[in-house]
Amino acid sequence: MFGFSRSQQIAFLAMLALIIVCPLALYPVFLMRVLCMALFACAFNLMIGYVGLLSFGHAAFFGMGSYIAAWTMKFWHVDAAVAIILSGATGAVLGLFLGYLAIRRSGIYFAMITLALAQMVYFFCVEAPFTGGEDGIQQVPRGYLFGVIPLDNDMAMYWLVAVVFVGGFLLIHRIIHSPFGQVLKAIRENEPRATSLGYRTDDYKLIAFVLSTMLAGVAGGTKALVFGIATLTDVHYSTSGEVVLMTLLGGLGTVFGPVMGAVLVITMENYLAQFGQWVTVTQGAIFVICVLAFRRGVIGEIGGALRLAL
Amino acid sequence: MIMIFGIPGPLLFGQLLLGLINGAFYAMLSLGLAVIFGMLNIINFAHGALFMMGAFASWMLLQYAGIGYFPSLILAPLIIGAFGVVLERTVISRLYHLDHLYGLLLTFGLALVIQGLFRNYYGSSGLPYRIPAILSGATDVGFMFLPNYRAWVVVAAAVVCLATWMVIEKTSLGATLRAATENAPLVQAFGVNVPRVITLTYGGGVALAAFAGVLAAPIYSVNPNMGDNFINTVFAVVVIGGMGSIMGSIITGFALGVIEGLTKVFYPQASATVVFLVMVIVLLTLPHGLFGRRA
Numbered sequence: 028m029f030g031f032s033r034s035q036q037i038a039f040l041a042m043l044a045l046i047i048v049c050p051l052a053l054y055p056v057f058l059m060r061v062l063c064m065a066l067f068a069c070a071f072n073l074m075i076g077y078v079g080l081l082s083f084g085h086a087a088f089f090g091m092g093s094y095i096a097a098w099t100m101k102f103w104h105v106d107a108a109v110a111i112i113l114s115g116a117t118g119a120v121l122g123l124f125l126g127y128l129a130i131r132r133s134g135i136y137f138a139m140i141t142l143a144l145a146q147m148v149y150f151f152c153v154e155a156p157f158t159g160g161e162d163g164i165q166q167v168p169r170g171y172l173f174g175v176i177p178l179d180n181d182m183a184m185y186w187l188v189a190v191v192f193v194g195g196f197l198l199i200h201r202i203i204h205s206p207f208g209q210v211l212k213a214i215r216e217n218e219p220r221a222t223s224l225g226y227r228t229d230d231y232k233l234i235a236f237v238l239s240t241m242l243a244g245v246a247g248g249t250k251a252l253v254f255g256i257a258t259l260t261d262v263h264y265s266t267s268g269e270v271v272l273m274t275l276l277g278g279l280g281t282v283f284g285p286v287m288g289a290v291l292v293i294t295m296e297n298y299l300a301q302f303g304q305w306v307t308v309t310q311g312a313i314f315v316i317c318v319l320a321f322r323r324g325v326i327g328e329i330g331g332a333l334r335l336a337l
Numbered sequence: 338m339i340m341i342f343g344i345p346g347p348l349l350f351g352q353l354l355l356g357l358i359n360g361a362f363y364a365m366l367s368l369g370l371a372v373i374f375g376m377l378n379i380i381n382f383a384h385g386a387l388f389m390m391g392a393f394a395s396w397m398l399l400q401y402a403g404i405g406y407f408p409s410l411i412l413a414p415l416i417i418g419a420f421g422v423v424l425e426r427t428v429i430s431r432l433y434h435l436d437h438l439y440g441l442l443l444t445f446g447l448a449l450v451i452q453g454l455f456r457n458y459y460g461s462s463g464l465p466y467r468i469p470a471i472l473s474g475a476t477d478v479g480f481m482f483l484p485n486y487r488a489w490v491v492v493a494a495a496v497v498c499l500a501t502w503m504v505i506e507k508t509s510l511g512a513t514l515r516a517a518t519e520n521a522p523l524v525q526a527f528g529v530n531v532p533r534v535i536t537l538t539y540g541g542g543v544a545l546a547a548f549a550g551v552l553a554a555p556i557y558s559v560n561p562n563m564g565d566n567f568i569n570t571v572f573a574v575v576v577i578g579g580m581g582s583i584m585g586s587i588i589t590g591f592a593l594g595v596i597e598g599l600t601k602v603f604y605p606q607a608s609a610t611v612v613f614l615v616m617v618i619v620l621l622t623l624p625h626g627l628f629g630r631r632a
Contacts, residue, residue, distance in 0.1 A: 081438050081441070128617055128620050128621070131620055131624040132576075132620075132624060132625075134437055134438070135379075135380045135437050135438065135441055136576060138380070138438070138441055139380065139572040139573075139575060139576050140576055140616070140620065142569060142572055143569065143572050143573035143576060143613055143616055144613065144616075144617075146569045146570075146573070146613060147610050147613035147614075150609040150610045150613075151610065153609075154606060154609075264569065268445060268449070271442065271445075275442060303456075303457065304453045304454075304456040304457040305453065305457070306453075307449050307450075307452060307453030307456070308449070308450050308453035308454055308457070310446075310449050310453075311445075311446040311447065311448070311449025311450035311451075311452075311453060312446070312450055313446070314442055314443065314445060314446025314447075314449065315428065315443055315446040315447060315450065317442075317446075318432065318439050318442050318443040318446065319428060319431060319443070322435075322439065
């Protein structure tokens, strides 16, 4: 199902079991943060892992999704489902515009252009009145799902986040294993040849980018619902760096790597939060160690040792 | 008072000067990025952090050793340049056989480590660095009061940029460098120690960033985030100019600073984003940058 290999099926079932069991033992709000960031990292991985383009501006889509969900929940009192859909739509529309510009270049230029465009979005958010500037949008109510299920209960919220995450995860997996996904991999491996076979590679890259930014928007919107807040941190480029770090640590281009990376990075941040700037130093050190010592990431190394594609 | 386009002259010239100063920093930083990229094929994300280290080096030299501004204008780039050489030899040189993206990720990590450490020990509030006595004050140049230090920054930056251009384009050392950029194995076959050329190039680019940091110390307060504020804009400048040409980086840097300054006069809300808007226009019309070569 969904193009999973046998080993991936087992890993997927194990992940599902963990999602169901963990809230019994761990703080649900922490788990929700992990799931939101894991979805964000999976969305980012769609670009770097399967199209081979490193976006250094994914915080723009995550952050705008977060703002839109927070704003519509707080001032329009929309349904939680509507807020999440709107945040995905925001990510997609913004991704369409910025992606149209960014896919004109590849490699490190793509990284620099996405970084610069995201910086533009950041400055826009600093100036624009609806974002609340430095204060952000605070005290966002969680509201109701489908008008009936109150989400103020942490466990109700948790199941919603879990469903959004698993849905996003399966969607990405379905995309990668579709004929469309095969073309993306062909472009990653040899773009001139894909062009010569008659594929409009720019269109494929742009569609993949929009799908990725849409899911980044969904992740941002869900995060805003969970914490009831949307701030400039969500659009800041350090958030873009964080998602790159998660994916790199877990394993670029692996199915479960971004999830593992999100778990590790968020846990690390949780424990180091009391030590102030050491979080940044540790994050930087992990970057350096990953690049120098294990470029396949945690899941990539495990998969390599077991000779499985995870 | 002189009025130009309905704007008071002193205001216009004042913003123009501020723009030129920002442009001077854009030029020096994007020049260093271009030189490093040409030789090492990596985009140095740690450039902003190294710029910040240059400013801190001059502050520390004054604070702990009593060494003043002018000696540290030479000393700080040497110290930070040596640090760059160590970085290149110990970590960056291990990545040359890999995809360029790994160089970007590694230097981004290095920037986080450096910035985090400085924030830990010096906080984020900023430390003052006094303008040297000989350059303090202002001169009346007729249409405006010109602060001496700011004039000095523009002149010093322009001289250093031109000197770098001269070294690369007009000397035999520069010829070796350009040849090694084009075809490293061939140059190595002629008996040039290419790895050493690469190391020195990185050191040189870093020294340039540190020099900019020393110049910036008296203008902006010396703080761990000062590189951050510049470097994202500098990446946009690099995309606009394209990294193919040394003179291109210099001209683009100064020009965008001036454009930013003028935007502050006519439409202040857009001044933070105007460089990025220019980037968008350039991407739509000349995707490879104003001075870029088709890859």
